[in-house]
Amino acid sequence: MRKYLKYFFFMVVFLVHLFLFAFVHYVTPHYEITRVTGVEVKRVDKDGPITKSNPADGPTRDVYYIYTQKPDDTGVMVYRNEDTRWGFPFYFKFGSADLQAKAQSFAVEHKLVQMKYYGWRLVLFDEFRNATSITEVTSDDTPSLPILSYILYAILLLTFFFCIQFIRGWFDSEN
Structure with missing residues (x-):
């Protein structure tokens, strides 16, 4: 059950970041x-x-x-x-x-x-x-290059990476 819960959180983080990437792409x-x-x-x-x-x-x-x-x-x-x-x-x-x-x-x-x-x-x-x-x-x-978009994409990639690492650490530390 813990494995499925871990993958559920991964999917939620992925979908939230996918939505944020699309939002940044639309408004910048x-x-x-x-x-x-x-x-x-x-x-x-x-x-x-x-x-x-x-x-x-x-x-x-x-x-x-x-x-x-x-x-x-x-x-x-x-x-x-x-x-x-x-x-x-x-x-x-x-x-x-x-x-x-x-x-x-x-x-x-x-x-x-x-x-x-x-x-x-x-x-x-x-x-x-x-x-x-x-x-x-x-x-x-x-x-011209959309520099603001690139900066926001980099921030979103970093937050995605840190969220995934946090979830992995949270579930792996309880074993």
Whole structure:
């Protein structure tokens, strides 16, 4: 029974750390070099974009979208460009309209840009990455590194290791 309890605690620690890794990956900024191909504004409510099949049934808001294509292949990505304001994650982003105008000018000029974003693109749930900034780059530039993510991953690996060692020591010392 002790062996199963030990493995149960290992599994709990593993699942908690897996959740924390996913959380860190979602909320910390990432960078990608891409080319803006277009922009769009959609009126949405709590159910998604407003269409004939989905009429507005509550408060609505504008959500900006930035369409991009990787410079070396045909891979495309759609970014949501929405203010975070005072909400979580705390990017305090208020200028999504300005960012949209900047993206539009990059689309017209066909320039390479570095997109800073957080979040995931989940097609199944119609979830988009949220762009937080966009800057012009050259073809020789490499994307910035998400240093904060690396630091938090290292801390999580250390806590995972120490939790596993603690559980092993706790169960092995009682024999």
